[in-house]
Amino acid sequence: APPCLSAACDWASARLSAAVDPFAQPCDYFLFTCGANNVTADNRGHPQNRSGRSTLEDAPRGGGAGGRRGSLLQNLRQILAALQNTRTFYSSCLDTGSVETAGVEPFLSLIQEQLGGWAVSGQWVRPEFNSTLGVLMRDYATFPFFRVYVDTDPEDVHGLSKRYIQIDQPDLLIPIEWNNETKRSQVETQTLRPFLSTCQRYLTLLGAPDDKSLHHVGHFLSLSSELAVAASPPRYRLSKGQLYQRMSIRDLQLQAPDIDWLGCLQTTFEPLNITEDDQVFVHNLPFMVNMSLIVRKWKNKPENSNDPLQTFMVLNLLHTMMPALDSRFPRWQRCVTETEKGFSPVLTHLLSQGAAHREAQEIIQDIFSAFLSVTPRLLGNRLLFPMGLFVPPLFHPTYPAMNYGVVGFLVAKDLLHLLLPNGGCVWTHYLTVTDRAGGAGGGGGAALTAAQQQELWVQYTALQTALQAYQLNLETRPEDTSISGLSYTRLFLSSFSQMNCDSDPHHESMPLQPSFLITVFCAGSDLCPSDLRCPRN
Template identity: 50%
Template sequence: MSATPTELERQLSIQPSSQQDLQRGPQSETHHQTLQPEAQLSESNTEQQQQQQAKLLCIRLQKLLLLFGGFSLCVALLGLIYYKFPNQSRSSNQTGAEAPCLSSACQLASARLSMSVDPFQEPCDYFLFACESDRLSPGREGSQRGHPQNHSGNSERSGQSKERKNRGKLPDRKTALLQYLRDILESNYTSRSSAVQKAKQFYASCLDTGAIASAGVEPFISLINNQLGGWAALGQWNQTDFNYTLSLLMRDYATFPFFNLYVGKDPKEAARGTTKRYIQIDQPDLLIPFEWNSKAQKSQARTQTLRPFLETCKRYLALLGAPPSTSMLHVAMFVSLSSELAVAAAPLQHRMSKGQLYQRMTIRELQVQAPAIDWLFCLQAAFHPLALLEDDLVFVHNLPYIVQMSPIIEKWLNKHELNSSGPLQTFMVLNLLYTLMQALDSRFSETANNLSAALGNTDRVAPRWRYCVLETEKGFDSVLTHLLSQRMAHQEADEMIQNIFSSFKSKLHELKWTDEKSLHSVMEKVQSLKPRLWTTNEISGEAELDLLFSKVSLSSHSFFSNYVQLLSLWQKRRRKVLTEQNEAADIFSAAPLVTGNELVFPLGMFVPPLFHPTYPRAMNYGATGFLLAKDILHLLLPDIYSQSETVHAVGECVWARYLTVAERRRRGGAFPLSAAQKQEVWVQYSALQIALQAYYLSLKSHPGDTSVSGLSLTHLFLRSFSQVNCDFDPYDEVMPLESSFLITVICAKSHLCPSSLQCPSKTTQHSLLTC
């Protein structure tokens, strides 16, 4: 059966001749020994020979047909296996058989792979190290980090293994997107679009910290004196009207000292598919540190932080050139007023429990509740040129705060002994300073960072480029969306979305549901959704962008003036959102969302190094495909644990495998998983399965794939997954084990993996169970 058809034909053509000689051998000898003179006998012998030859030929043809039929059957069976399991056998058994990807993106990907640890080379160490924090204890506080062997004195070796494993890791999705936008903004490519040039110019001026330092505080002081009527702390104040100054801050500088202002939907209407948006009024982001006293049911300034906060405020005034003789008075007024407002504030959880969110009322009704603010005047200024009326609806998210804020403002307005000092003006100016701080020299931001450290915040300061990309997006979001869309591999991204969603729906049918009603409810919801890439039709081309930003005039040497223009653009963006009916594409969104009957995926989810059109699809599906599947499961099945028996069983099974490999049972460190933890284990395990199945779907539609570093396709898929499993999301805290460990579970139930993942010193028969 291993011979080719040509070889078989040749063998069969030779066989009759040899067999004829064997059959004719004895007759030939008789012919030579005794001559037969009779012609009749000769003719009789000839007929017999012809009959024998015909009989032999018939036998040979039967054998040929049988052989050909067997060969055809084998070919058919091989073809069936090929199409039934298109790439399981090929991708797992062939190493380096695929054509290599030679693009520059693949070369960078190959370099990252060479830096990272291959889980199939070091399975015993690789899977048991957490990304950033210990995942092996019920509460992470106070627990030792890393591998269980840390408890037996091998912390140095485990630390080295963890560091080696994390080398070559891909960034989280938000960082990947920011880095990609940074590359676009810093590229040498010169666009003919003036809007694109302005976006790049704004970004460049933000990075020019030398020019910012040279400008010093003069731009800020000039703005205070020329636009806001001065400030008594600096020696001159025109005693401007409180509401007028507040309206200017809201309109031109996106600064909201006494309350927060944004635009959003009514959740009750949104549930019915309504797209109308309303003005939302919330408590402010107060600068003073405060904490919630659950016993007294109110907030209070943190006593231990008052001194460093006071010193920080004094430092701000000193940097602005305020004389020491007056600065202490203004700092004291600012701290005192901030403390009073803080007492009225409450954390989100408390407001939710008290039903204080989304309280609907008209602007007229709000005016009655908090008369110190001229609400219609201020809101009209903030949303100019929109025509707002007293009967327009707004939503308040902490009415008790708004009600208490009003008499506090009136009290400080009526303190005659402080009238010339302008305590409310001081409060508003320092809030504006905080808004514009990053546009001033680094001494201000360093002062703010020192306070943050004194308050116990250990977060590292973000690099300047990251801040500048985020600020550029505030005003030039449509420009960045356009640039991102131009470089987006729309077809490849959309194909992945469709394959992932199709595999997700298949996964739902595999679950054991508590009842048919649950399955029907979920499937009805899922079937009604249309997944698609989230793009925007708002801007059709660069000509429209140029017109939109035609009145924006930027300076190459003054980031402060550029930033002031950006704040004005940002506020105009708020106004537009209030009147828009369609959901504007948010390029910084890193997860899908449901809008109406559509499941939309933001452009920013499909950027290098997580996704690239020239990558092997194995890499794209192993990384981005897994993340998409995980997002869909979280979004559409938030409470799947209570509806499916499978979630509980899979979570327990995976956890049992993990405990066995980690040897936690014998060390007395095992603990039961909560429902949320079991669900998250199932979500991530299922997401990996969905992504792998979706990859096979893509290979059915477009057979063949390239490879990187000579890896087989499934090996490359799993390596790609292992590089991004530390991606941070809101569910990271409930994942009780290292996500890469799921590779061992996948490999235990199939022949896909290139090599064994067993640890001889740790693995028992129990760990071979499939989940």
């Protein structure tokens, strides 16, 4: 196999070179075991050097336990930094003193400097519609004409949890009701009157002259009402099959051409590479079509030199920014909600960015295939594995052989513990195999408890299953590389031997080092690169 030259592979190579090689020293498992009390050993069962430090800790920086600890600590620092930012945001939301001092000036400056102003203030440059819309979506989580978020495909029967952009109708600011007889949304005049007076008061607080505020609010209500009539509740859209309509961004552009869909989505999800061929889920295509026509109509009205579309977007931004304004604008106790909305995606991303999800999913799927597609359920309909399992140096997308030797083994072992088979007859076979390996089983088998016998069977079977899964992976991805010049099988088994006794919740039931299983495995297989028999003494 060609050598892997990535930084991650260099770390993995250092880890391998600093640990005991089961093929160079195949009999060490007799001296150092997971539960040994009579041997001076570190927590991996490896002998310590004269300085008292384990040989693994002497590995170059980035390799071995130190490298893994460094990776986890770096990830933890980022998470804690994000948590601190979250606390700061929440505290500032509650800091009404600073808000009262600043007043509305920060909001007015934002409109003028970042959005090109608006007609209400009398100072504006008539900014480009789609450009302003993209900025509102990206920087202020404000969605005046349609709502955008990310979620999974509900019909994903394979459970791959691939995430897609979802495009839904917006949360309109005006109160609307659904008419079951006409099957249309409608606006009640009596509910609009208090909303109208509130909007006028807000415009006055923002510095709009009283004689002009009614004009701008009128356009805002007219545009809002047209959009409201095109909207419909989820239960109605579900009955019409209008939820989760999969389509490409190109097709959506053809259906609703007055929105620059690709540009707005690229701006919102920058720096992700989004193309017009990407698939999205649309939750009310008829609304999107009508909304596009409404935008076109209001763009082309000759009397609308004051650009009501811009005013509509700014008033939607005002609704988003309300918690940051002074007490004249109701804060609505939204600090917790806004903090969660703003920072939950960031924290989720930081928690998961260290895990190579596609490669982890491949390992799990291959392990399932090795069990005749048995899919256990531990938490609801999901099997939970900690994300700490999928970070370097034990796991990395550039060395599948090591991934399967460690993570693949752990996944297979956890599945076997869910199944909890009766290993009695297998233990008889196991003793026979160990006797052929050089008498390792001998009379010691009788001293093992039933739990220890079962754990031996579970770990041995998990090792076989993980190797079978890795061989399946090689058939579909033969481009796997080598580390330290080792063959695929030797790299797989060598990485398995690096298992940490303390990290295994079942280690108390495992009386032998993981490397002992390699000797037993190689005694009954022609896949191993060398003979691992030990002398009887």
